[in-house]
């Protein structure tokens with residue numbers, strides 16, 4: 001006979017109740033057993049329902065789905081890195097080694113770009129100056145722009161090669177192979193590497209899900225058939241360290257670049273000022289290096305962040321899914337399928353790009369493109385109830401440009417003779433983006449705007465420059481990325497509480 005098991009709830013309460021001392025009749029016994037069976041059935045059903053609910057909750061672990069949108073090089077992937085740095089620091093640290101190869105590639109590409117300029121026929125297409133297209137007006141209904149020049153052609157080398165530069169070019173020639181190898185390694189089996197034009201040193205991309213971080217970390221221990229290419233690359237770069245420094249410091253190189261309006265230091269993935277550190281044997285990327293590294297996104301990448309930190313006690317361990325998309329025009333049709341069940345959109349605008357054109361279409365001003373894109377997101381009916389956050393990014397680069405004398409109103413004619421400083425320009429842009437939102441968006445939706453410098457580490461102290469410190473009150477405008485991220489997180493959580501058990 002099966003032994004009856006008893007569950008003790010607390011002292012004095014045992015279930016099923018132990019047999020009493022009283023003699024029971026056969027009928028009483030049958031009744032009691034029937035009652036016990038029924039009680040057990042009910043109890044089992046409750047247990048089953050609880051377990052089912054638990055499993056459901058587990059599989060439906062409340063996820064926050066966030067979509068990062070914006071044109072190419074607006075800083076979407078950099079903002080994602082900031083999320084990781086702030087909320088999943090252990091995971092971020094664990095992956096940081098993989099960025100070494102990307103940073104090495106960024107560096108080597110800048111060098112090879114300069115070396116190409118010593119040739120009569122650079123290996124990439126020549127375009128006109130970055131400032132080729134002017135935005136003539138920001139009428140919110142009809143944003144318009146007009147091209148003011150056409151791509152030009154080039155006859156001789158951009159940088160006149162001296163004997164010393166020829167020698168350097170020879171000595172640095174192994175970096176061509178290093179660039180090829182690193183590009184292949186990072187782009188996995190689908191390399192998509194392009195020189196974008198005279199004004200841009202490099203672009204290498206990864207396809208979503210290509211697992212490049214794993215590949216970039218692999219050593220010969222895990223790939224015995226191939227020599228440790230990454231270590232080889234590191235050794236070559238280290239051997240070239242002094243020559244790279246010399247090349248970058250060469251006055252003829254500097255003059256050739258500046259007289260052709262090529263500002264390498266303003267470009268993505270610029271590391272030539274830190275060669276001695278980055279080209280050293282024991283180089284380990286810092287969080288700031290990782291934020292500065294450039295790797296173009298292709299397709300839509302899904303990143304699952306299990307919160308390691310959290311203001312709300314129940315938040316730690318929760319999952320946030322962040323979709324990082326490729327922002328160039330050819331990539332944008334891939335965004336729409338992700339609009340359906342998204343909780344929030346973070347839209348980035350690189351406000352320093354007012355004097356640049358799209359690399360995929362040199363006739364389109366980048367600021368104009370951002371306005372156009374913003375309008376289409378605001379208008380989108382599927383997104384009508386989604387929390388929307390607008391980040392006016394690259395404030396540091398905007399400040400540098402305006403301080404160097406580049407006139408905002410030259411490119412945005414409706415700005416007229418307003419002051420050429422960050423405060424006035426960002427105020428103007430905020431007003432313009434807000435106006436588009438008001439006009440094209442669901443009226444009840446509130447717009448949240450922040451000025452950001454995504455490359456200023458989420459861990460760095462508030463406000464990256466003295467000028468910005470005095471320009472903006474920390475409570476209002478430009479703040480440390482970490483503070484903005486906490487605000488964004490709170491906002492998204494608060495706006496999406498109804499369907500979740502977050503708090």
Ligand SMILES: Nc1nc2c(ncn2[C@@H]2O[C@H](COP(=O)(O)OP(=O)(O)OP(=O)(O)O)[C@@H](O)[C@H]2O)c(=O)[nH]1
Pocket residue numbers: 070071072073074075076077078079267268269270291292293294295296297298325326327328393394395396397452453454455456
């Ligand atoms: N100076 C400066 N550079 C930034 C800022 N934000 C991002 N960047 C740099 O700009 C480059 C492009 O940033 P990404 O985050 O790769 O741009 P993206 O929007 O993901 O671009 P796609 O993947 O092509 O769509 C990177 O090298 C970043 O380090 C910023 O606030 N200031």
Ligand SMILES: [Mg+2]
Pocket residue numbers: 076077078295296297324325326
């Ligand atoms: Mg990206």
